[in-house]
Amino acid sequence: MYVILPGRVAIIDDLGGLQERVLLEYGPRGFLGEYNLLTGQAAYVSAVAVGPARLIEIKPGGLRELMAQEEALSELILGALLRRIAVMIGLHTGLSIIGSGYSADARRLLEFTARNQIPHSWVDVEHDAAAEAMLRDLGVTPDQAPVVTWGPRVLNNPTNAQLARALGLAPSPGPAQVVDLLVAGAGPAGLAASVYGASEGLSTLTLESTAVGGQAGTSTRIENYLGFPAGLSGADLAARAALQAAKFGARITAPCQAAGLEPRAGMTVVHLADGTMVGARAVIIATGARYRRLALHGLASLEGTSVYYAATPEEASRHASDAVAVVGGGNSAGEAAIFLAAHTRRVYLLVRRGDLAATMSRYLIDQLARRPNVEVLAHTEVAALKGEGELHGLMVTDRRNGSRRDLDARALFVFIGADPHTEWLNGVLALDRAGFILTGHDVPATSGPGGGRLPLETSVPGVFAVGDVRSGSVKRVASAVGEGSMAVRFIHDDLAPRTEGVFPARPDGGLVAEGAGLQVSVPSADKPALAS
């Protein structure tokens, strides 16, 4: 962070790139810095002094220390950083993604940037006359698109992991690490565990395979989360929580997938999809669940262009003048239908049951009834999709009598439940029949070593499961957050006695782990590790 003493500094978007522009200027007592100061990502805009200027430079570690000591300053800085990232996203600063709206890779990059709160603009070669000239200037042919540019940098159809690495979101593969607490998954449950873990002084590493915020991050408005009477968007909740976790010193890496779990003497080793591994004194699994897909011919070719599993402003603006269909009778379907009704021409809500009251909250049913452009079709399921590459319409069936009807929907939003992300845990942890993780009293006495289980503790001692991935969970943001914080409490109480002697402290506060067959050491983080 830089504080301006005398002088003026211009904030410039896309410095040295095709779309360079000055956004604003700061004068004396202004401070320069983005959300990324604390999260470790690259900066998305540049600052250039306009004439002579004197600045105070504050490094990230110093900034954290300052914020821990100065409450009012901390509030001011965090508030400014959150507003700045929102403004940057709104102004479409940062990256430019140039490609065709019909390209699955372009849709993938747009979804990745949108869900990870990465400021970006979208240049569609199908609709933007300037796009071809931009590609020519970059020396890229249209068949090599999509391209991501950022100032003078050009990435040709990067994978999500390559883009994340370029932006400092994902860790470069390095030597194995040992942490006090490893959190797998950064939805509400994992983010809560990260905030509480780091704030309790545990060195905390959080792995996220897709996008920070999890399912909640795809929700356009969460109206029943305590303390937010006007509701808040899932993206906003995720950005706030990630910043809060970073403020306390947690490291969140995305995309980074946990691919295996192995208990070793005194700790748990988590294998990552890139082949590296992390040792942890305690593990919290918060990997949530994934949306179910409809078994329909041609579905895969439409996913990303007109079949979606989230309704965000991105999809809504794409279909603003269309009729769209939402499938599902639960709260997420109801929320999506209400949101889409405000941003698209017409919404069909397709429900298999006859009565929404059994599966959807009353307030959502009432809001749906007040929307003149929403038509609820009960006892209905999708029989066929029409169109290739783009949806041209749907054929639906009335389950009572088999009668069929054609709908002019140009997009299909699917919200029909979810399956747990536990395939990587098969054979290691006790799961229920549907694959959700058993915890506490539900863990069969015969499975795993050790005696009784703490609440939220799995069949492997020291490994906890929280949120939607846990068998019997409530499937709500608030309960996921509550469980994330509870698990940290149990870990904190339980950690020291269980692992005593295994992780000798180094003089500099880092950890050395040898007892479990890992010969690794890590430098101390900003905070001293618990073992020291």
Ligand SMILES: Cc1cc2nc3c(=O)[nH]c(=O)nc-3n(C[C@H](O)[C@H](O)[C@H](O)COP(=O)(O)OP(=O)(O)OC[C@H]3O[C@@H](n4cnc5c(N)ncnc54)[C@H](O)[C@@H]3O)c2cc1C
């Ligand atoms: C559209 C929508 C709207 C909703 N609206 C509401 C609402 O208004 N109110 C409410 O209370 N609830 C709502 N919910 C439900 C709520 O979002 C979930 O209950 C909540 O997100 C569960 O949190 P979680 O952290 O347990 O799991 P998730 O949110 O599912 O997060 C799990 C995270 O783990 C990651 N992950 C998975 N596997 C791995 C792996 N192997 N390694 C690393 N990371 C991994 C996933 O990518 C994901 O980010 C909604 C859900 C949806 C889909």
